[in-house]
Amino acid sequence: MAMAWIWTGMVVLSLVFGLINGSLDAVADAAMSGASTAIELSLSMAGVLCLWSGVMEVMNVCGLSAGLSRIFRPLLRRLMPKSSRDEETLAALSANFSANLLGLGNAATPLGIRAARRMARGCGGVASNELCLLVVMNTASIQLLPTTIASVRSACGSQTPFDILPAVWLSSALSVAVGLGTATLLSRWGGGDV
């Protein structure tokens, strides 16, 4: 329901501010263009989505993802004990983690979605604690090499575009820790797991 409240809030506030500021024409145009941006965005990510789903399949069939799972199993078994019991979910989770760490956001999303779809089975549309954790970890950033930001910095004339790395690591770690901590706390009084 959280998304429903946020969505309603945003749309109603847009109407109110459109009336106050006299920007109602712009708001109406924005609604239409926003909707079509969504389709453009989906189409632009379609190829990447299919590509990485395909690569994941190849990795599964030839046994590469089993190797990746072995590396991440100790960590994931602690974070998500239920989901990591299923081999294929564990493989997708491990691949999602690796892609995130490498800073391949485009690859991480399809791999994470693969894990999420398996984790959501039999939940009846209610997110389990572990699924919430997966999404929280993907909304916080755990990348080791923020290459996009470094290239923007060097384009702006920075001499040492990568000197922010320790600061990025520190604030990513704090952000992920707060996300996981909040999720764990809220899951206790949030009506129990499914």
Place this chain on the structure above:
Amino acid sequence: MNLSSLVIPLLLSAVAIYGMGKRVNVYETLAHGAEEGLTVLLRIIPSLVGLLTAVSMFRASGAMDWLCTLCSPVLQWLGVPVETVPLMLIRPVSGSGALAIGSDLMESYGPDSYIGRVAAVMLGSTETTFYAIAVYFGSAGIVRTRHTVPSALAADLAGFVASAFAVRLFFGV
């Protein structure tokens, strides 16, 4: 050279060579797996349409600017420079919007200035939260997101405050 330009081709070749070594029909398997991408895409589109419509209305109406002025005092109190407040507010809803604002800050204040660095660290240590929520839950068919949204937003806020703190820690003001 951008490092990710090396990673992707290397990764694809490594998987292909390893698969061929295992006598796997790499091409057929890739195409078969790619089919799943299409199913996922169809389930993502509706959530994205909802999200992006609201976001672009919110920005166009001026409500976003109002939210910035509303949040500024609290965030300043938390040690976040006021110039980066618009970046923080746009970050959870639009990745490209945040990158545009961030690049603008780096350009006008200099990439090696305090503000420029804070903007870069903020961009590097957070993700497009609502986009990820819409995409993940949309594709998994989840209706009740329970505590995900508050937890993810808490992580974002912590990331922003920590970015300003980390830059002060490593570079001084």
